[in-house]
Amino acid sequence: MSRLKLFSLDAGADFAGRVAAALGEPLARHEERCFADGEHKVRPLDDVEGADVFLVQSLYRDHCSxxxxxxxxxxxxxxxLRDAGAARITAVMPYLCYGRKDRRTKLHDPLPTRYLASLFEAVGTQVVVTLDAHNLAAFENAFRCRTLHLLSESLLLEFALSQLLAEPRPLSVLSPDEGGIKRAEALREALSERLGRPVGCAFVEKYRSGEKISGGTLVGEVQGAVVLVVDDLIASGATLCRAVEAAHGGGAQRILALASHGQFSGDAFSNLSQLPLEAVAVTNSLPQLNLPQSFHLLDCAPLMAEAIRRLHDCGPVSELTL
Known part of the structure; x- marks a missing residue:
């Protein structure tokens, strides 16, 4: 491929800087301007004609936008970037918005992931990279351009190992709902292989209607065990709270929570602080400020950098998705 150009918008530049450092490439220059009427302008300042361009940007709400x-x-x-002649444009979005509404559950429900894909394709995106999509099938089926779905499993696994190597009690990996069983099972198998001992599995029944969550029945044995609750996203914390309460009620001795993305909206920190949770670990796919002491941040920037390097060098990149 032609020369590599790495960009980020102002929001998210800290994370993109970590990716750039891991990649050994500088962030390219750009301009963002806001006008009095609320409109804005954004353009590359570095020449991108014929370049292999990567835009690193998670999509989330903060106090600025x-x-x-x-x-x-x-x-x-x-x-x-397309109009300036970029040879290829890759959107590297560790956290991709609008992924949670992945199917129709009520009459005339929208499918935002599909609409999002159409927007990215319409402006010239040729590759989309993300980390642990909420629903992998919905993500891959929504896009007609190439997609690359990276996994945080190796990061979560290494954190779990650091906490459990000297643990003599039984271990169990718990999914907070039926939809996350496959994700939890992948981590359970990897953990069992690394530790050389059996690791149990469990899940918690969950039903959602709007913002209301019901259910809570624990399926699986956690009595006397150390339990790892594994999910893709902690938003308000309501799902995690129910899972932890179910595990604690089932007799779990230690409970740790692992998630790919930490949104922590609303009263999430306050709610989670009241739980019998020993530790919570999330990646820095979303910016984290002033995390409580028991929260741990796992750096996914090197993983993003490696994906960019392999895409630019024309592979092999698919092994990062397995």
Whole structure:
């Protein structure tokens, strides 16, 4: 491929800087301007004609801008990169918004992931990279361009091993709902292989209607065990709270929570602090400020950098998805 250019918008530049450092490439220059009427302008300042361009940007809400504002700026910037002659444009989005509504559950429900894919493709995105999509099948089926789905499993596994190597009690990996069983099972198998001992499995029954969550029945044996609750996202913390309460009620001796993305919206920190949770570990796919002492941050920037390196060098990249 032609020369590599790595960009990030102002929001998310800290994480992109970590990716750039791991990659050994500088962040390319760009300009963002806001106008008095609320509109904005974003453009590359470095020449991208004929370049292999990567935009590193998670899409999330913060105190400066909404998810939709970040999304629109990314789309406009990708359009500007295409118009400036970029040979290929890859959107590297560790956390990709609108992934949780992945199917129709009520009459006339929207399918935001599919609409999101159409928007990225319309402005010229040729590859989309993300980390632990909420629903892998929905993510892959929504896009017609190439997609690369990276896994945080190795990061979560190493953290779990650091906490459990000297643990003599039984171990169990718990999914907080039926939809996450496959994700939890993959970690359970890897953990069992690394430790050379059996690791149990369990899940918690969950039903959702709007913002209301019900269920809570524990399926599996956790009595006297050390339990790892594994999920893709901690948002309000409601799902995790129910899972921890179920595990504690089932007799778990230690409970740790592992998740790919830490959104921690609303009263999440307050709610989680009241649980019998020994530790919570999330990646830095979303920016984290002032985490409580029992929370641990796992750096996924090297993984993103390696994916970019392999894409630019034309592979092998598929092994990062397994």
């Amino acid at each position: 909404s998810v939709d504002e970040k999304l629109l700026r990314c789309l406009f910037f990708i359009g500007a």
